[in-house]
Structure formats: structure tokens, C-alpha cells
Amino acid sequence: MMQTYRLSLFVSIIIVLTLSYNTTANAQVSNNFVIMIDPGHGGKDSGTPGTGRYKTTEKDIALDVSLALGKMIQQKIPAVNVVYTRSNDIYPTLNGRTVLANKKDVDLFISIHCNAQPGKTGTAYGSETYVLGTTKNKQNLEVAKRENSVIALEDDTEVYKDFNPDSPESVLGLMIAQEAYLDHSIKLARYIEDEFQVTAKRKSRGVKQNIFYVLAYTYMPSVLVELGFLTHKKEEDFLNSKRGKELMTKSLFNAIEKYLQYLNVNTNDVVFVEDTTTEPPSKSIEFKVQIAASSKELETKPYNFKGLNNISSIREGSLFKYFYGNTSNYEATKQLEEEAKKKGYKSCFVVAFKDGKKIPLIDALKTISN
Template sequence: MQTYKLSLFVFIIIVLTFSFNTALYSQSSSNNFVIMIDPGHGGKDSGTPGTGRYRTTEKDIALDVSLALGKMIQEKIPTVKVVYTRSNDIYPTLNGRTILANKKDVDLFISIHCNAQPGRTGSAYGSETYVLGTTKNKQNLEVAKRENSVIALEDNTEVYKDFNPDSPESVLGLMIAQEAYLDHSIKLARYIEDEFQVTAKRKSRGVKQNIFYVLAYTYMPSVLVELGFLTHKKEEDFLNSKRGKELMTKSLFNAVEKYLQYLNVNANDIVFVEENSTKPPFKNIEFKVQIAASSKELETKPYNFNGLDDISLIKEGSLYRYFYGCSPNYEIIKQFEEKARKNGYESCFVVAFKDGKKIPLIDALKTISN
């Protein structure tokens, strides 16, 4: 009987998910790409106090890095709009943060935190970046428990009654509802952890999956970043230092910039083909417009894709990626992209292939411009 109920629940969720396939990779309807930065904790919720050797706590470091990251994005990529869940020492509820992100039509959500081990000190150190998912790892579960525990501090806990990380049905429903964004979340998370290693020279503990409320209910690509452990004395010293915050901010900015280039957002540094150019397209390079991704295989017929034909799909791991159009000419594929946006796929983007294998778009554009 339990198996039947679970199967019925999964079926209903899948039907609802595909009924709204135009919202896959939902992007802001405004002209700006919108990034929401969420400094963890705040106000009455200090987060982890670390070793207690500093007057600052997790909420202070998270706010400093968040504001510095937002400022850097606005200065260096002015076409991107930055909004915050908080810009001072106040406590927005977890539910309030997600409502704000969804209401602001945000394209990317980045929540910034610091990690801790039980007690005042510990040997664990290094950064971690989380995306929504399940985990059986005891340490990861402790992280989620700590970050979600602030729910108990809030006045109205009734709004969290449906959030139960221990319920398979609840978790499964959240995962299915969010799977359209998971691929992009993982992409950004990987960029972040790579940058922490390369730019900040920090130890990376990797990209991980976990059940965090702010990731479960923000309907856009979302990551939760743990900058390091405040219960590790040397790492606490680093994250409280001006240099440490600057390096972590720069790492986050580099990762965001790479992510935007991956999406072909604000690619000002790319040399595009001149309009009306007669230069022939480069051999063996093709462009397509990615309009959706899902763990379910759909028949590539117009009725499944808002009337668009010329749909192709590629399976990568457990995901099916759906593409509209195919051309060796970048100018032509941009026209396909424009039509896809008009047909409801506002977050679609151009991807490049060489000899049938996907390559970074920036590499393809540099190649055809030479």
C-alpha cells in the first residue's frame, strides 16, 4: 500500500512538472540577469560563533563577503542586477528569503555561510558548495541540520510544516520540482569550488548535495556555499582577515563570471562575427539552442515544445538535454534563440559542438572569429 501511495505521488509530481515545461531554467523576464546573494543568518541568529576568539560570527563574515561580491559584480558586469536577502544585521526568515527570491524573478541564488564542527574547535577545514539533493553522509546531515535549525527560532513555524527532510515522499517531491535547475546549480558549484582552490589556494571539500530549505524552495539555479570552518583556528583567522575575505570574494566572482559566460550572458569579452559577415562558418563546428533539460525522455514533437520543431536531444548521464535548431552559422542560430524565447523559453541559451562533441561556447566563437 505504501508503495502504491509513493508511486501515485511521484506520478502526480511528474505530470505537474511537465505541465510547466516552459518554466525550465526560468530566467528573469526583465532585460537584466538577476542574481540574489543571501548572506546566511543575521540579527538574532548569529550562526556559528567559531572558536569564540573573535567578536565576529558566521553572520558577520557571510555579510561582508556577500556585500563585497555584489559590489564586484555590479562594478565589473554592470548589465547584471544584484539583489540581497539582507544588506545589514537583520534576520530574514528562511521562508522570507525564498519568497523574496521567487518574487524578484531571480535567475541565480547564492547563499553564503561558514561551516563548523560540534564544539568550539575541530580539525575539519576547507570549503564546500551544496546543491539540492539527498545524502546519507553523517557530516553532511549535520550541516543541513544546523543550517535548517534556525526554523525553531522563528515566530511562525507553521509555514514549514510540509518541509520534512526525513520523509522520502517530501524529499522526492522537492527533487522532482527542482530537477530542471539542478544541472546549472551543479555547474556553478563546480566553478566555485575550482576557484577556491585556484584563486584562493584553499582546500576544497567538493560539491555536495543536501536538503537545505533555501535551496528546496528557490525556483532557479541555487547553491549554498560554506566558505570554511570557523571551528578550525587557522581557517577562522583566514576568514576573519581582510585578505581572506578578498580572496574568497574574488573566487566567487570568478566563478559567477564563468557561469555567465557558460550561459552566454553579458559576453562582452567575446569577439562576435560581424553582422552581414561573408566569412564562411568554421568547419566541424555547429551551434544549437538548449531549451530544456530533464531526467525524462520526451518525444521531440512540436506539441511537447510549445510549437517548436527541429528539436533534437542528447542524453548526458541521467539528463536528457533538448535543443532547438542546428547551424554552423552563429548569426543564424541567434535567430533560432530569439524565436525560442518568444515561444516561452526565456532562459534558453546557445551551445556549441565540434565534431559532434560539446565544447565551450567561448572557444567556438573565438575560433570562428579568427
């Protein structure tokens, strides 16, 4: 019930987001760009203790790097507003972190952690940056299991009853809800891992996808960063050192700065560059209803889509996206959307195409209104 509510809520707000905020960063905004930094764990939840050779644990290193990163952003890009899920040794619930990010209308969410290999010591080392997605990799699944396991320590676990990473239907719903932000999340994740290699001279284990609660329910570009393995003695020494923390902080800052530049954000006054290009009205605008997104390619046959006909698909990155219907009449598409919902696709939504390429819905509506 809670999952259905969350997805239904998303469908409602996506219309508002589409009309008021262009996720390709071409709309002008008057308020500051807001970055939320989430130091993983905290308080009663220490995270991984590493090898046990240090008094500090994952929660301490995550907090040190998070606060240093926030301070660097505020000093070097003062127009960017930095907020934290915690700024000291307390434990905000996983749900509390996501609620706070959504409530504060955050533009970017970065969760900072340290990794661990089963056992007190291990051979695995290097950084990883995660975005929301599915994985069958055993090691990646163990990372997600460990980071999500704190749910069992919380007083109110009822709020998580519909969060089921093992349910394909649940995961698919989450992926659809986040699809508007995934490309930007991947872009930032790539910048981060590149900077870890170039600036900090660390081994990068790459950009990966996984089901983390804090990524699943934050409705903005979001990444979860694993700075390194505390179960690897040399890496634990590095991450506990002043120099190590400084290098990882500088790497994260450089990546964020590149991401802001990618968005065409003026970091002096944080104004998005407005796209003033005007295009002549076109009859090539088409509307479809997105009903699903999957890492697997499916035949566009009715039996794969609850009996719906007229299914099409496109591939975007590692995802295959599936659409119901095809019409140049926006009002007719709303009827198709209702039909899809009756078939069980409660989180479906309308998307627009021009000359076969997906475009922001607001741009399509402006075009057909001219």
C-alpha cells in the first residue's frame, strides 16, 4: 500500500516537475542550487568497523569527508546551498534522510560511505559509486544488503514494509519513478570515479547500479559513494589519514564542479542558462505512455505487457524503456494513460517524442500550442 502511494505521489508531482523544472537544466531558476550531503550511518549505527585497528569506523570517516566537502563547496562556490542529513554523531533513519531531501527540494543528493569485505580483512580495495538500478553481481548485492541492513535497527520498521529489493515488480516501479533523474545520476557518478583516479590516484572499481533505500526514495539526481574498503589495511590507513581524507574530498568537489558545468550552471550566481532557441511548430510531435523500464529487453508482445497492444521500446543507456500507444493528440494520450493504469501500470506517465527522439514534455506542449 505504501509503495503504491509513493508511486502515485510521484506520478502527481512529475507533472508539476515537468511544467516547472526542466531536468536538462535549460530552465532559469531564481533560488540557489541545493546539494544535500548524507554522511552514512551515525550514532548507534557505526557502519563497518574495518579491521578493528582504529577507534574510528565508517560513520566517522563518512562524516569527516562530508563536512569537509560541504565546507569546500561553500567556500569555493558560495552561491550553492549545502545541507546535511547529519552534521554530528547522530543517526537519522534511512526514511528520515529521504524525507528531508525531498522536503527541502534538493537538486542533488550525495550519500558518502566506506566499503567492507566479509571478515575483518580482505583483498578488495578501491572506490565505487552507485546509482539506482538492478544487479545480479554477488559482491554488489552484499554491499546493498549491508547498507540497507540498518533498517532492522530502527524503531519503526513498518515504513519500510513495501521496500523489497528482491521483488522485480517493486524494483521496476522504483526505476520508473526515478527515470527522469538516472542520466544525471550516472553523469555525476562517472565524474566522481574519474576524479578518484586522477586527483586522488586511487583505484576505481567503477560506476555501478544497485538498490539502496536512500537512492530509491530521493526524487532528484542521487549517488551513493563508497570511498574505499576499510577491511583493506592500506586503504583503511589511507582513509583514516588527514591526507587521504583531503584527497577524497578534493576529488568529490572537482566532480561536483564538473557536474554543475555540465548542467550549464553559472557557479558565481547559480543561474541556469536559459535556452532561448525557438523552433517552428512541427507536426512530428508524438505522445506515448511510458509503462516500464528494464535492464532486460522484452518482446513488445501483449503477453509481456498485461495484454496491451501497440507497445514500442527504446534503449537509453543500460535500460530498455517501454511505451504504450502513439498519438499526436495530447488529450488522447491521457486516455491511453488511464487504460494503462487500469491494467496495473499505476506509475505510468506521458512522454513526448519529436522526429523519433524523446524530448521534455513541456517543450512538446509549447510546440503544439503555437
